[in-house]
Amino acid sequence: MEKSRYKDLVKKNTPKEDRLTNGVIAFLTGGLMGAFGEFLLQMYSYFFSMPTKEASVFMIVTLIGIGCLLTCLGFFDKWVHFARCGLIIPITGFAHSMQSAAL
Amino acid sequence: MTFFYKDVYLNETARIAGPYEKNGPMANTFDKTYSDFYFGRDTWEQAEVKLMEESTEIVLKKMKKTKQDLDVHISGDLLNQLVASNYAARTLAIPYFGIYSACATSVEGLILAANMIEAKQVKTALCTTSSHNNAAEKQFRYPVEYGGPKRKTTTFTVTGGTAAYVSREKKGFKILHATLGRVIDLGVKDVYHMGAVMAPAAADTLYRHLQNTKTKISDYDLIMTGDLGKYGKQILIEYMASEYGITLTNYEDAACLIYRDVKEAYAGGSGPACLPLVAYGLLSKKQSYKKVLLIATGALMNSSMTNQKLSIPAIAHAISLEVLS
Amino acid sequence: MNYLHAFLFAGFVCLLGQIILDNTKLTPGHVTTIFVVVGAFLDIFNLYDQFILWAGGGALVPITSFGHLLIHGAMQGAMDYGFMGLCVGMLNLTSSGIMSAIVFSFFFALIFRPKD
Incomplete structure (x- = not known):
């Protein structure tokens, strides 16, 4: 069979990904991550009376630490798989890739 | 290229599977299953070696034979340099062919064994193959703990080891x-x-x-x-x-x-x-x-x-x- | 109000990433890299600083903030040291993030074993 005809056959039998569901899940989880980051920022500025610049550094380090720890505990890959970009785009995605490679 | 056989038989097989296969529809046909991915060994590659060694033991026990009865060992797997087969062959220590055709290895082994037996070059052959989900993922795709999204057409490498005993004995x-x-x-x-x-x-x-x-x-x-x-x-x-x-x-x-x-x-x-x-x-x-x-x-x-x-x-x-x- | 802004901004960035991931053949690694570059680009006209003022944590959490910090550091270095300062200062602000990822990964990998 010629390659082009086969390509059409394959396309016909390949399922479409659920783009809408993925997009909604990514938006919601990403938003939650953002809100959580904001919460950490407020907490660090308030309880430890840090200027915003320092608090943001601590917030990023905290998120990286959480991402690494959850990856090690073994279930973060399932969460990332579910949330897709909602957990990959935030700093947690970067921590997760580093940690999974290190493990 | 089609080969025709007059007097070759697949006598017995042994099947060992991992945790996900244990919960599947074929569970009651396996000789042994495991609930984790390490099987008591330190790493997944060593665990895959164990799958091969154990499936060999099981098939020999079923045939009431020992490794001295085997003339040749033909084996293949997915790991680089066929290390699961090589290290299992080390335990078996009989003349060995390492073969690779990815997921078609099992039948390639049977064909080679059947050809040699039909040509009366050997009397008995052992064909083994194995795969381990984590070891294969690590090698071909991403680190195992990485949760990158996968598409609906993705397949999941089976964790299991099989052994087949092939000879001129009219059984099986x-x-x-x-x-x-x-x-x-x-x-x-x-x-x-x-x-x-x-x-x-x-x-x-x-x-x-x-x-x-x-x-x-x-x-x-x-x-x-x-x-x-x-x-x-x-x-x-x-x-x-x-x-x-x-x-x-x-x-x-x-x-x-x-x-x-x-x-x-x-x-x-x-x-x-x-x-x-x-x-x-x-x-x-x-x-x-x-x-x-x-x-x-x-x-x-x-x-x-x-x-x-x-x-x-x-x-x-x-x-x-x-x-x- | 800040929480709502944070939620909306971070959610939007992730949605954008998801759309790119689903409709092209790019891998998650590609998408993350693109976003770092986008974040860097947006900092050129101090646009990203406006986003941070508006969304607070929501603009700092996505990986785009990494790009922003890279450029910020580079520009600060350039102001202090001239042209070579671009290289000197680039990793200044992101060093905490990168180092913590390396240190955490290393120590956790010593304790934990990959499971599945």
Whole structure:
């Protein structure tokens, strides 16, 4: 069979990904991550009376630490798989890739 | 290239599987299962070696033979340099052929063994193969703990080891004929759509097998392909119909039968152990099959070649068996 | 109000990433890299600083903030040291993030074993 005809056959039998569901899940989880980051920022500025610049550094380090720890505990890959970009785009995605490679 | 055999038999098989397969529909056909991925060893590669060693022990016990009775050991797996087979062969210490055709290894081993026995070069042969989900993922895709999203056509490497004892003893299943596959590449570059990669090779080998043996689809009570998966199965059915005008009946795909409710196994299982775990398992139970055709399919790439944006070549080997009454 | 802004901004960035991931053949690694570059680009006209003022944590959490910090550091270095300062200062602000990822990964990998 010629390659082009086969390509059409394959396309016909390949399922479409659920783009809408993925997009909604990514938006919601990403938003939650953002809100959580904001919460950490407020907490660090308030309880430890840090200027915003320092608090943001601590917030990023905290998120990286959480991402690494959850990856090690073994279930973060399932969460990332579910949330897709909602957990990959935030700093947690970067921590997760580093940690999974290190493990 | 089709080989015809007069006096070669697949006597006995042994099947060991991992945690996900343990909860699948074939669970009651396995000789042994494990609940984790390490099997008491330190790393996954060493765990895969254990799968091979143990399946060898089980099949020898079933045949009431020892390793001194074996003339040759033929084995293959997915790991780089075939290390699972090599290190298991070290334990067995009999003359050894290491072979590779990815997920088509099991039938390639049977063909080599049957040819040597038919030519009276050896009397008995042991064919083993194995795959380990974590070891294969680590090598071919991403670190195991990485949760990157996968597509619906992705298959999930089966964790399991199988061993087959082949000889001239009239026991088990008679090996009737076998067709050696040729490498087919129809331009699919997607590593996450193995079904599309391998279906043309399966079709080519199946067609040549039917032509050379002068048999029809209806002569077989069961035709089983290796790991085309849910979508590859549909692709093969349509391909056979449109390219050769052949309608597939009594057709199953091992990848679709190995798992039940495993979220990560979207399109089904894959790996060299997939077809033998399912096929040998089905044959080991008293079924109404008389004549069976097994077509193992393999994708012959590695991550370097796919990163170079090359399309993926595939191969399929076929073997027909007759159940001895 | 800040929480709502944070939620909306971060959610939007992730949605954008998801759309790119679903509709192209790019891998998650590609998408993350693109976003770092986008974040860097947006900092050129101090646009990203406006986003941070508006969304607070929501603009700092996505990986785009990494790009922003890279450029910020580079520009600060350039102001202090001239042209070579671009290289000197680039990793200044991101060093905490990168180092913590390396240190955490290393120590956790010593304790934990990959499971599945």
